[in-house]
Amino acid sequence: MTQSRHITIIGGGLAGPLLACLLADAGHEVTVLERRGDPRAAGYEGGRSINLALSARGLEALDRIGLKQVVLDTVVPMRGRMMHDEKCNTAYSPYSHVPGEAINSVSRGGLNCMVLDAAQSRSGITLAFDVDCTDIDVETATVTFVAGDAPPRTLAADLIVGADGAGSMVRQAMHDASPIDDGTEFIDSGYKELTIPAAEDGSFQLESHALHIWPRGHYMMIALPNGDGSFTCTCFWPIEGPDSFSSVDSPESIRTFFCSHFPDAAALMPGLVEEYTDNPVGLLGTVRCNCYHHEGTAVLIGDAAHAIVPFFGQGMNAAFQDCLRLASCLAAHDDLPTALRDYDSTQRPDGDAIAALSLSNFIEMRNKTASPFFRCLQRIRKQLSMNFPNWYMPRYNLVSFTTVPYADVMRQVARRRITFPLVALGATGICALFVLVLLGII
Ligand SMILES: Cc1cc2nc3c(=O)[nH]c(=O)nc-3n(C[C@H](O)[C@H](O)[C@H](O)COP(=O)(O)OP(=O)(O)OC[C@H]3O[C@@H](n4cnc5c(N)ncnc54)[C@H](O)[C@@H]3O)c2cc1C
Structure with missing residues (x-):
């Protein structure tokens, strides 16, 4: 010693x-x-x-x-993300194909x-x-x-x-x-916490084993489950400007904003206006x-x-x-x-x-998770990591499910940004050449 x-x-x-x-x-x-x-x-x-x-x-x-x-x-345990759109549709995306891999x-x-x-x-x-x-x-x-x-x-x-x-x-x-x-260095968004209480019988009112996200472009809300059946929601919104904590500041505007942008969550928040008014905005x-x-x-x-x-x-x-x-x-x-x-x-x-x-x-959570293209990309990434686990693991999984130093994760991600397009370009070139040979053009 x-x-x-x-x-x-x-x-x-x-x-x-x-x-x-x-x-x-x-x-x-x-x-x-x-x-x-x-x-x-x-x-x-x-x-x-x-x-x-x-x-x-x-x-x-x-x-x-x-x-x-x-x-x-x-x-x-939260095994995936549940995305909620403004029409109350949901889309679930598991974090990992490995059984038991979850954030908690x-x-x-x-x-x-x-x-x-x-x-x-x-x-x-x-x-x-x-x-x-x-x-x-x-x-x-x-x-x-x-x-x-x-x-x-x-x-x-x-x-x-x-x-x-x-x-x-x-x-x-x-x-x-x-x-x-x-x-x-402060960002121009802050946060405020709200609650979705448990149902009367103590059960969860949303899927319990997921991290819920309401992505809305330049602002979003998330919710994490608690052991007592409730969810803690966190609004990450700009502090000033349109759709911000300063523009949504009266009981009427709170109700209208939540009913238009987070209708499914608003329906589960009986204390919304009081909580929103009482809880502070934290800086980030x-x-x-x-x-x-x-x-x-x-x-x-x-x-x-x-x-x-x-x-x-x-x-x-x-x-x-x-x-x-x-x-x-x-x-x-x-x-x-x-x-x-x-x-x-x-x-x-x-x-x-x-x-x-x-x-x-x-940026990924508030803007991209809402996009079908992003979700398709996520599925491709998942397939890659399932089929080539030694070669590819998504960035989220490297950060959350391994202890690979963060700086190495950054380096791996930066390397991929260069090699993946090159590999894709190379593969497309080879296919094109093959087709041209088959057609007898060259
Ligand atoms: C909205 C939000 C969500 C978050 N979500 C996550 C998450 O999901 N996962 C995650 O990993 N992290 C999350 N974090 C980050 C996490 O909260 C912090 O990184 C973590 O608390 C850091 O721990 P710490 O012990 O360094 O500091 P703290 O937990 O802040 O503890 C510091 C302690 O020092 C005491 N203290 C301060 N000054 C003095 C003094 N002069 N003398 C004596 N005592 C003092 C304080 O009272 C406090 O108890 C989140 C943070 C925020 C704001």
């Missing part, structure tokens, strides 16, 4: 406690400082998406802390509680909630914080991990110590950061390093992969600067790649 370290993790959301478990299992002493109350005691503070798509990368990390099966027992709808609050329980059960981990960090010094790896009514404390460690989400205070402290090129953006560490004393994981738009359902999955990679770099190198450099050089290209893939999937 490498040297045992004192490690402070700022942020007890999804990635922080999972990393704490991996590090404690490797013999390190870990303290997790979380700004909010303990969700297990206080009830989960909602407001963001209440369910998430968990796939292969996230499951790999959960497996490493012994939680995979516990979590899988609570999820609703998991409760964000439930999962957060499970990773916190796993951390709590390990010796070597201290969890502190309701913590207000007043100063983070990345040069000395010290954090000054106030917890409840207690006087301010300063905690010294060997390493500070920023698992504190998109608006990371640790990233800011790194920037202040030695300027890094970081920032958030990509955090870009050209360095994930500060020398050997501070490092970023998850959204703190690379918050992404949610259209591939990979933010948490990518955050969990960071945890695995950071734990393995710390195990491989006794020297902290070397370990963090190794982590940075392997994880940052993946963070950049999944950010780009997620942005491009927005």
Whole structure:
């Protein structure tokens, strides 16, 4: 084993406690400082998406802390996409031909509680909630914080991990110590969550094992099933302009808009107007950061390093992969600067790649899934991957059902964009030549 370290993790959301478990299992002493109350005691503070798509990368990390099966027992598998048009017609497209291959709808609050329980059960981990960090010094790896009514404390460690989400205070402290090129690029769409409740008998009112999409060009709605028979719907709409959150803002316009564009969903949403009016519009953006560490004393994981738009359902999955990679770099190198450099050089290209893939999937989901041509292309891709599994796997499947690094997925996809048209052109040329020879023309 490498040297045992004192490690402070700022942020007890999804990635922080999972990393704490991996590090404690490797013999390190870990303290997790979380700004909010303990969700297990206080009830989960909602407001963001209440369910998430968990796939292969996230499951790999959960497996490493012994939680995979516990979590899988609570999820609703989604085996394909169900597209809804404005006339209430539906079209189903399975994600994979491989039996059992599905993405999983998991409760964000439930999962957060499970990773916190796993951390709590390990010796070597201290969890502190309701913590207000007043100063983070990345040069000395010290954090000054106030917890409840207690006087301010300063905690010294060997390493500070920023698992504190998109608006990371640790990233800011790194920037202040030695300027890094970081920032958030917002897109012009935001999101709002709504609910399709369970039927009176507790059953699902839509197909339960699918991710539902209402693609409408420059805006869309999706719905993921919850274990209690309800669906969490998320509207991804422009913030301003026509067909946007700002133009649909009165009870009358909400009813009219939903009845014209999402009629089948609107019929299943008795609390539509109240929910739409009460729920906030969340912003969506990509955090870009050209360095994930500060020398050997501070490092970023998850959204703190690379918050992404949610259209591939990979933010948490990518955050969990960071945890695995950071734990393995710390195990491989006794020297902290070397370990963090190794982590940075392997994880940052993946963070950049999944950010780009997620942005491009927005276009695919809201525009292309509605097109019969796209669905035909999907069927061809599925046939190719069924018949030549070692040679071809669709991009979605590479991202969701494998742990192939995101940067490699990007490279494969880019290579195909060049080779496929060439192969198609070559095959057409050979066929044409064959026909010409048969006809005796040449
Ligand atoms: C609409 C939407 C849908 C999404 N859907 C999916 C999906 O389907 N699949 C998927 O994989 N991902 C999805 N994501 C992304 C996913 O939510 C994030 O990538 C994931 O939560 C990142 O985990 P994290 O631990 O890095 O950050 P977070 O979960 O944001 O946790 C950060 C924690 O740090 C705490 N904190 C912040 N500042 C401080 C401080 N100064 N001191 C102490 N604590 C602090 C916060 O309270 C929080 O608990 C979605 C995101 C959105 C917005």
